[in-house]
Amino acid sequence: MAALKADLVALAAEVEAVLNFPDDDIVRTDGKKAWISRIDRLRETVMALEAKVQQGQVVREGVRVVIAGPPNAGKSTLFNALLGRPRAIVTDIPGTTRDAIEEGIQIKGFLFTLADTAGLVESTTLLEAAMAAKTREYLDKSDLVLLVMDSSLPDPVIPDGLAELKAKRIIPVANKADISHPRGLKTIQQRFPGTPVVRVSALTGAGLEQLTDTLYQAYFTGPAITPADIVYATAEQQQFIRQLRGELEGLQGSVSQGEPAELWAEHLGQAIRLVAAFTGEELAPAVLERLFAQFCIGK
Numbered sequence: 001m002a003a004l005k006a007d008l009v010a011l012a013a014e015v016e017a018v019l020n021f022p023d024d025d026i027v028r029t030d031g032k033k034a035w036i037s038r039i040d041r042l043r044e045t046v047m048a049l050e051a052k053v054q055q056g057q058v059v060r061e062g063v064r065v066v067i068a069g070p071p072n073a074g075k076s077t078l079f080n081a082l083l084g085r086p087r088a089i090v091t092d093i094p095g096t097t098r099d100a101i102e103e104g105i106q107i108k109g110f111l112f113t114l115a116d117t118a119g120l121v122e123s124t125t126l127l128e129a130a131m132a133a134k135t136r137e138y139l140d141k142s143d144l145v146l147l148v149m150d151s152s153l154p155d156p157v158i159p160d161g162l163a164e165l166k167a168k169r170i171i172p173v174a175n176k177a178d179i180s181h182p183r184g185l186k187t188i189q190q191r192f193p194g195t196p197v198v199r200v201s202a203l204t205g206a207g208l209e210q211l212t213d214t215l216y217q218a219y220f221t222g223p224a225i226t227p228a229d230i231v232y233a234t235a236e237q238q239q240f241i242r243q244l245r246g247e248l249e250g251l252q253g254s255v256s257q258g259e260p261a262e263l264w265a266e267h268l269g270q271a272i273r274l275v276a277a278f279t280g281e282e283l284a285p286a287v288l289e290r291l292f293a294q295f296c297i298g299k
């Protein structure tokens with residue numbers, strides 16, 4: 001963070017130079033490219049920090065997994081099976097579970113928060129159900145969606161509107177593998193080309209290990225996460241870091257579109273303030289003065 005601030009302040013000093021000598025060439029052609037790649041590196045630093053903050057959030061609150069799918073597909077049974085104890089009510093009357101229930105499980109030492117959504121995302125048209133603001137919110141804040149379907153039916157219900165949730169990692173689950181219908185299974189697989197469908201029996205427990213492995217891999221792809229990859233941040237700090245990325249993007253746009261350097265100075269000034277706000281430090285008077293000078297010069 002200190003290095004990031006130092007880089008921003010150095011950049012600000014150069015913007016100051018541009019403002020003082022507006023006829024100077026440094027901004028043209030080569031100069032401009034160099035600026036953009038420097039800002040790129042700063043953006044990468046901020047994005048790496050954002051990723052660490054996101055990991056911190058996950059360690060604290062768990063990876064949020066929503067169990068969705070049509071009524072009677074076995075969502076509540078699967079929820080209980082993953083927990084290893086009964087928590088949600090299971091019946092053969094469709095639509096039994098009324099409210100969402102949340103419980104945490106550990107997979108390879110990481111917390112995953114499972115939500116049996118019942119009633120929320122329990123609809124043949126997932127999108128239709130998701131239109132309800134509350135449901136939308138629920139799905140929006142989830143990290144992964146387990147889409148449970150009943151493979152024992154010759155024509156299993158497969159929710160529509162999945163494209164709408166494209167941004168989410170959806171893991172298709174063909175449940176009731178113990179009594180699966182060959183055609184039902186094929187239908188499910190065909191609807192998810194390129195995505196492996198996980199076959200489980202929530203009732204017998206078959207395939208559950210593969211399902212938890214899939215959950216883990218869907219979230220923690222890439223190299224193993226170490227404590228150095230984790231940054232804990234308050235909601236406010238998370239906001240600052242998002243805004244900081246926004247300012248750097250604005251700065252980059254401003255430079256590449258050849259906007260006046262005064263505007264660069266404003267983005268930089270904001271960025272420096274946000275870094276300081278993130279770390280909770282007071283800005284040194286000299287830095288403040290410099291920022292102030294930037295805003296005034298050329299106006």
Ligand SMILES: Nc1nc2c(ncn2[C@@H]2O[C@H](COP(=O)(O)OP(=O)(O)O)[C@@H](O)[C@H]2O)c(=O)[nH]1
Nearest residue numbers: 072073074075076077090091092176201202203
């Ligand atoms: N044979 C079999 N039955 C299951 C399986 N999973 C759930 N069921 C049954 O399917 C019915 C509906 O299950 P439930 O979990 O309440 O479905 P939900 O509406 O999606 O929450 C119940 O009678 C369950 O016992 C499974 O893997 N195999």
Ligand SMILES: [Mg+2]
Nearest residue numbers: 075076097118
């Ligand atoms: Mg249920």
